[in-house]
Amino acid sequence: MPTLLPAELERWQSVESIIKKILSSYSFKEIRTPLVERTELFQRTIGEQTDVVSKEMYSFLDRKDQSLSLRPEATAGVVRAGIENGLFYNQTQKLWSMGPMYRYERPQKGRYRQFHQVNMEAFGFEGPGIDAEMVLLTSRVWRNLGVDSIQLELNSLGTAEARKIYRSILVEYFNDHIDSLDEDSRLRLEKNPMRILDSKNPEMSDVIQAAPKMNDHLDQESKDHFTGLLERLDGHGIEYVINPRLVRGLDYYTKTVFEWTTNELGAQATVCGGGRYDGLVKQLGGQDVFAIGCAIGLERLVELVELSNKKDQNGQPKIYFVAVGDKAEAKSSKLAELIRDQFEDCILEVNQDGGSFKQQFKRADRSESDIALILGDEEIQNETIGIKLMKEGGDQETIPEGKLLDTIAERIGT
Numbered sequence: 001m002p003t004l005l006p007a008e009l010e011r012w013q014s015v016e017s018i019i020k021k022i023l024s025s026y027s028f029k030e031i032r033t034p035l036v037e038r039t040e041l042f043q044r045t046i047g048e049q050t051d052v053v054s055k056e057m058y059s060f061l062d063r064k065d066q067s068l069s070l071r072p073e074a075t076a077g078v079v080r081a082g083i084e085n086g087l088f089y090n091q092t093q094k095l096w097s098m099g100p101m102y103r104y105e106r107p108q109k110g111r112y113r114q115f116h117q118v119n120m121e122a123f124g125f126e127g128p129g130i131d132a133e134m135v136l137l138t139s140r141v142w143r144n145l146g147v148d149s150i151q152l153e154l155n156s157l158g159t160a161e162a163r164k165i166y167r168s169i170l171v172e173y174f175n176d177h178i179d180s181l182d183e184d185s186r187l188r189l190e191k192n193p194m195r196i197l198d199s200k201n202p203e204m205s206d207v208i209q210a211a212p213k214m215n216d217h218l219d220q221e222s223k224d225h226f227t228g229l230l231e232r233l234d235g236h237g238i239e240y241v242i243n244p245r246l247v248r249g250l251d252y253y254t255k256t257v258f259e260w261t262t263n264e265l266g267a268q269a270t271v272c273g274g275g276r277y278d279g280l281v282k283q284l285g286g287q288d289v290f291a292i293g294c295a296i297g298l299e300r301l302v303e304l305v306e307l308s309n310k311k312d313q314n315g316q317p318k319i320y321f322v323a324v325g326d327k328a329e330a331k332s333s334k335l336a337e338l339i340r341d342q343f344e345d346c347i348l349e350v351n352q353d354g355g356s357f358k359q360q361f362k363r364a365d366r367s368e369s370d371i372a373l374i375l376g377d378e379e380i381q382n383e384t385i386g387i388k389l390m391k392e393g394g395d396q397e398t399i400p401e402g403k404l405l406d407t408i409a410e411r412i413g414t
């Protein structure tokens with residue numbers, strides 16, 4: 001369970017504040033539920049056969065021997081709290097929450113035992129408009145954070161009834177190919193056969209590729225819903241990939257499921273996942289209300305934002321102006337203004353507070369500049385400027401002063 005240090009938290013806070021603003025602009029309101037719930041709540045919600053409940057929960061007995069668990073996700077607690085407080089009675093709700101979640105997983109980059117999610121859910125909306133809105137909202141989050149290497153994957157799991165039928169078709173198929181299944185999948189065959197589709201074992205990829213697809217067994221209602229969502233996304237110019245093997249890790253999903261994934265974070269590629277869970281509120285003893293939600297993993301998002309912004313900065317050429325002597329100092333400042341006029345994308349730092357050539361070059365190095373411009377007495381006298389490509393380690397060249405802007409344009413490729 002990592003500790004977040006002050007330097008990191010600055011980045012977290014700016015990401016969080018951008019997300020909160022966007023949530024509010026889509027009319028979502030905050031809710032805060034406890035970190036601990038009855039173990040039974042998660043068993044009934046997420047499903048006993050899922051990895052999360054069967055192997056990843058932090059469960060313990062309290063002083064009255066009641067089994068409690070640290071929350072592995074937010075939806076179960078939000079639905080429980082909503083039912084207890086009458087939030088779903090004759091009204092719609094758009095709720096968000098943010099905070100730590102706990103799963104006993106094998107810790108690695110992008111996967112921790114305490115991690116943070118921003119969770120958003122909408123209750124009481126039947127049509128695909130709200131599904132589309134949730135995609136638009138998350139897509140706006142990526143855009144405002146400067147993240148563009150992220151793709152949307154979609155699938156429909158159908159209604160609970162359609163899933164039951166598909167499930168038996170799938171069990172029959174995998175039973176016919178039992179020799180191709182690994183041990184994990186054979187266990188899943190009885191308890192949670194759809195999870196086999198999610199297996200990452202390369203030896204099983206052929207048998208999974210050839211398996212019957214949920215899409216071919218969807219009920220009409222779910223088909224219409226899914227088409228409605230795709231039409232809306234097309235209308236907004238949102239790109240997506242339909243992934244028939246996207247099943248998600250929790251049992252409560254129906255109809256739409258989606259994930260936002262990236263190629264930038266290695267194996268831990270999913271930044272956000274969610275979908276519909278129309279039956280969940282009723283299943284937990286509440287009204288029969290429609291529901292959809294998704295969760296963003298903040299550790300992965302903050303890392304992705306960092307990577308994306310680094311790239312941007314790399315794309316922005318950096319120049320350091322080395323100037324030794326009073327005349328050189330005055331002139332460097334004038335030339336710098338001309339360069340800034342012409343190259344708005346450049347980061348240009350003019351040396352301040354003197355120093356020898358050697359000291360100033362050190363500063364240029366430390367600031368990770370691409371180019372150093374050099375002015376000393378000799379250059380002033382000859383009306384020339386020295387130029388050195390810092391990262392390529394070549395020799396210093398001397399150019400006539402009149403050629404400065406052209407030379408920079410050439411060097412930084414504009």
Ligand code: ATP
Pocket residue numbers: 073103105110111112113114115116117248249268269270271272273274295296297298299300
């Ligand atoms: P994964 O397939 O990566 O295990 P998941 O399907 O278990 O993800 P969800 O339960 O849908 O994840 O949680 C939503 C998001 O929370 C994930 O997409 C991910 O960004 C983040 N997340 C989940 N588990 C962890 C973890 N152990 N550490 C860090 N982030 C996590």
Ligand code: MG
Pocket residue numbers: 249
């Ligand atoms: Mg997981």
